[in-house]
Amino acid sequence: MNITVEKQPNCTATLRVEVPSDAVKSERDRIVAAYASQARIQGFRPGKAPRKVIEKRFGQEISGELEERLARKAFDEALEKEQLKVLNFGQPSSFSETSDGSVTFESLLTLAPDFSLPDYKGVTVAAPSAEITDEEVDQNLESLRERFADYSDIEGRGAEMGDLAVIDYTTTLDGTPLEEAVGKPVGHLSGREGFWLKIDEQSFLPGFAAQLVGLNPGDEKSATVTIPDDFPVADLRGKDVVVELTLKELKQVELPEVDDAFVEKIGGGKTVAELRELLGKQLEAEKKRKIDDSKVNQIVEYFNGLVDFELPEELLRHETQSQADSLVKRGVQSGMSEDDISAQQEEIFATAGMQARTNLKTNFILQEIARVENISVTDQELVGHIAQIAQSRQENPKKFIKQLQREGRIPGIRNSMLVGKAIDFVLEHATVEETSAAPEETSE
Structure with missing residues (x-):
């Protein structure tokens, strides 16, 4: 095959392919032979129908499969020879056959961004202690009193x-x-x-x-x-x-008195001491979650401040719409009306666009770190993770996996797990400086 790749802005490239006539003929012969061996045509024994009959009867199907096979081989060869990081090969087009029997076609590729990784080991992050004080337990207990007032x-x-x-x-x-x-x-x-x-x-x-x-x-x-x-x-x-x-x-x-009767009423144990212990554990778990989120946000801010590169337009549009949908959903949940949302539409999409760009940049950076560090997600890990999701939703795991396969969501889940592993790797190698400031609350 004669393959040329012309790179273009916004992470796109045009792949042009010319397949020699002998390679086209060889591939077509294999397809026709396969149809001949399986076709049942009236008047002929199975596998004995003449080639002309087969080509006339299944001409459209044979041509479609030929184009598909030639495109697939071209994509594989382009990946190997050009060392491309292709996100989407696009739909091959402009198929044409020359007088000598060779075939030409082209396809618009979507490429992963090309960039150099910043130093990702030893990144400094600030984090407070996860220890819970008596004052914090008292404040939480006071909030409980107000809830049951x-x-x-x-x-x-x-x-x-x-x-x-x-x-x-x-x-x-x-x-x-x-x-x-x-x-x-x-x-x-x-x-x-x-x-x-x-x-x-x-x-x-x-x-x-x-x-x-x-x-x-x-x-x-x-x-x-x-x-x-x-x-x-x-x-x-x-x-x-x-x-x-x-x-x-x-x-x-x-406000109710904090006594054993109050503790029993809210289901926090049997005694005030048991309630305080339970609140302390819950507060510590929540504080650790906020600290971890804060560390991740600092890593994301660090990477995005050091590295900039073009992003695929289609991915950016899709992620921007996804972020806008999330913002609208949260707005509705917080009591915003349709008029409120309509009036803030420009602001919503501006915010969504910025968040989408940050998300995609971070995703690509972490994927590259995973590649460099040989981090991967095994099939066993993937299945186990999906089974946990199914269990949390009280769904049959096998049926849930099949549904995800039909919807094409398996690769996205695997990628999310890979990115999670990469951020864990960066955090494991980060330098943590303790601070007295409380971790900031992050929006979901």
């Missing part, structure tokens, strides 16, 4: 800091309803009925809670708040918004 109506006094208020409210900017003034959805800031909030400076907007102090159920008030500079809707930052509110109910929190 009772609420009673307050009578005979006005609202105070720490109370719970139930309010109806609407908002305006320069006398115009907020969404109308801004020209886009602003979520819960536009107004709500029966809205619960704790009267403290951490609730709602800065300066709002203090204006509720002294109000009684049934009271109405016009409160003015200044939108902070980090508010999601940029058009409102620094603006004074008027909140017209009615205090519907005023409630106080009645």
